[in-house]
Amino acid sequence: MSATTFLIVEDSPTMRQLLAFSLRRLKDCRIIEAVDGVDALKKLTTEHVDLVITDINMPMMDGLKLISVIRSNARTKTLPIIIVTTEGAEEDRKRGLALGADAYIPKPIHPSELLKTIASLLEHARN
């Protein structure tokens, strides 16, 4: 079985490192990092990705725009997406999910919650 590839889209190096640190606890995983939505789209065209974890507030292209683009592309439209953001309001959550995100986790994150969500989405994607 090949490694699961995660794309972390986050402008904060601290948060990128923390997310990567948490994900490395999973068996057979490969992590790709992108600093914003534009960078993420470039990486998505050249790499096979199994799951995207994205922030909302980022320069160049924000997370919501990135999700719209991913969902409008035939190759990536079913890709599981998790939003990890400081925006914790209910309306933000609804907006993110309405755009096509599969899960919405407000910061600060609890790695166990993130890993559970990832496991559930990957399981769902495989079935």
Add this chain to the structure above:
Amino acid sequence: MNRSRDGGPRDGERDDLSARGEELRNMFNRARAFTEELLRENERLRFRVAGVEREMEQASGKTPSSVPDSVAQLTERVRALERERDDLLARFRQVEAMNRSVAARYEDIETQNNHLANLYVASYQLHATLNFSEVLDTVREILINLIGAEGFAIFWVDDRTGQLKRELSQGMGASVPEKIRPGKGPLLDAVEGQSYYADPLPDPKGVDPALPLACIPLKIGTRVIGVVAIYHLLRQKERFEPLDFELFTLLAGHAATALFSSKLYQRSEKKLSELQGFLDLLTAPSPPGT
């Protein structure tokens, strides 16, 4: 009876007698055989009766002693099974308690892992650069992403005036002045080296720059070089958690040294480039004709 002249039976009579004798003999033989048969049957029945009597004796003699034995055995078996069941229940409870303990320990380890991951990442990022503004950005990222602070300020202590000079303000608009003279309260406590955490957290409305929710002195040894003041948290963050206090401790030490050393490095770089320019000027060959 017909008799002959000499007084004996005549021939006809003699034959008749002989036939009757024969008949009697047969009858006698049959009677004897029947009697013998009766005797055999009698003998057989006597044996059978004796057998039955023996069986009855055995049966009547056995029951009274064996029943108590069976009851005792069954009672003992029930007790053994009860003991076994009690043992199994005790072991089951023991295993259950162990399971609970392991689950609690696992949760503790998970929490510790999470804390260590956050602390590692925070300290790694703080010391990953010697650029002052990048270190300041890292402190900001730690406060937002790892602690969940929304409104905060970082002050530098002015050694000459004792005032707090604002280095960074986030999510506070213009409510944090550029310079604050710490009066009695959390800010002054922080300048004197004491951390402050509001407990319980007050109403988020109406932020007073002199009354933060948390105030952490940035210390190098015992010297306080700056103060981190947190004024309000992200809406999903309801209270400070144990990890936050560990991050505050880390910030107090590591952020202080990272900020201080990057500031010194920045100054020395500036001085070095000035000196280099001065040296270049001194050692440059004079233009021809001067």
